[in-house]
Amino acid sequence: MINIYRQSGMTTLLITSMLLIVALLLSLASYKNLIYQVKRTQNEVLARQAHWLAEGGLECGFSYIKDIGDISAAKASFGNCESLLNLSEVDISTNNVMRSSFSELAYKKVIKKVKAKRKTSSGALKSSADMYINGSTLFETVDPGEITPDGWECVAIRYKNIFNARAGGTNYGVNITKPYDDFYNQGSDCQTNNKTNIATNGPFLNDFIHDENLEPFYDLFNEHRDNWEKVKTDLNFFVISNTDIIDGRKVVSSCGTIIANEIENNSNRRLWIDGSCEIKSSEISNLNEAISNNSTPVLLLVHDGIFAINTGSDGVYINGMLYHLNTNFIPSESFWSNFDANSHFGNYSLFSGIEKGKTVYHQRGSLIFSGGQVIDSPGDIAYFDQSLRFKYNRDKIDSVIDPHYEFVWQKGSWNDL
Structure with missing residues (x-):
């Protein structure tokens, strides 16, 4: 009788251990996925921050153009936009395409053209x-x-x-x-x-x-x-x-x-x-x-x-x-x-x-x-x-x-x- 009880106990222990191991593996897998999701969320937050900072750079540069009334003269003030928003670039090309970049994530926001009307x-x-x-x-x-x-x-x-x-x-x-x-x-x-x-x-x-x-x-x-x-x-x-x-x-x-x-x-x-x-x-x-x-x-x-x-x-x-x-x-x-x-x-x-x-x-x-x-x-x-x-x-x-x-x-x- 004693052997029967011992074998039954070991079987129960073995099954319990296996269930715990499976639960642990599932928990580890879930945790890994959770960590991934947390990191992904953080990246999304940073990406959106970069997006809005770059958008802000465009608005800032455009505000100088509107205020000064001349694109070439306004370019000298774009550095203020870069330092204020920690941007790597706010610039406008010869064909009036404005660029604004956030360097940390190499994020770039580009508009097609500023139009003189x-x-x-x-x-x-x-x-x-x-x-x-x-x-x-x-x-x-x-x-x-x-x-x-x-x-x-x-x-x-x-x-x-x-x-x-x-x-x-x-x-x-x-x-x-x-x-x-x-x-x-x-x-x-x-x-x-x-x-x-x-x-x-x-x-x-x-x-x-x-x-x-x-x-x-x-x-x-x-x-x-x-x-x-x-x-x-x-x-x-x-x-x-x-x-x-x-x-x-x-x-x-x-x-x-x-x-x-x-x-x-x-x-x-x-x-x-x-x-x-x-x-x-x-x-x-x-x-x-x-x-x-x-x-x-x-x-x-x-x-x-x-x-x-x-x-x-x-x-x-x-x-x-x-x-x-x-x-x-x-x-x-x-x-x-x-x-x-x-x-x-x-x-x-x-x-x-x-x-x-x-x-x-x-x-x-x-x-x-x-x-x-x-x-x-x-x-x-x-x-x-x-x-x-x-x-x-x-x-x-x-x-x-x-x-x-x-x-x-x-x-x-x-x-x-």
Whole structure:
């Protein structure tokens, strides 16, 4: 009996020991897996910390760009971001790709691009004056504006009050000629409702925008129009002021000839016409010759007066931009009798509500400013005696002014909301 009990006890002990060994092995295996999970969790925590530190580096660098307003100048402050967040790198490449790296885990966060966006409302031609066109408007290139899921915004004209074109308008879109050199159409043209192609006076689509709040001077110069003297000084305009006084108003005699001489002189790229300016058909050949001899864009600003041009049969293509600004000028019908353009108001009868005595701008013939046109004379009238043909190139504008930009993340690159 004793042997039987001893064998039974040993069997029980053996089974118990085996169960304990199995339990121990399972515990060790579970512990090993637990340790692995703990380490993995710690790595995940560190990775997320590195992720957010790198993200913080991008935000920090971008904040300096926004604050300083210039990418190259802001790079000098990126070291502050590195030391503050213990990063190995915060930098931006020549094509505006920003990098932020956390060195301990070699973690790198990259965005595609920081985009410089001009602080301006869109529009190839802008007018705070009422516009009357005895013909059609043809836009070979428009301001693309912003991209949407349905295509580009494509703004041809932005006007404050009245726009009237007797023969309609045509918008060629953005796929034939680039509106600026680094423009990428992203496989899209204008939105369907933003590409006018009509032969009658309306209805114009959304590429012709009625904007009651239009402030073209602030759009271009980032200053209120009352501060025109500051802009004139800051941009170092060459002032053309050899004026006659007619009916108590300043008039620049031989205006076209003077402009031609200054365009041919590369040192004067910003011309400020102090008073009324008429470019006569007899001056067009000299003007075209000066333009052909000079590839540098110009900014022609006519201040406080009428502007009139008759290009004759030759037409004029000016590399640059025209800005017509009236801040303290009151036109009159009798004043026009001093200019050759006075004999080209015969078609006024085709428009209702138009007044010669309120007209400040008169264009006859083919005139193209490659950088755009702005007529900034609220309450007055701009009259185009023949069809308007237009091209837009933003680079021409940027090359002759100090562009004011806001900086944004490029769509689809990082942190889009």
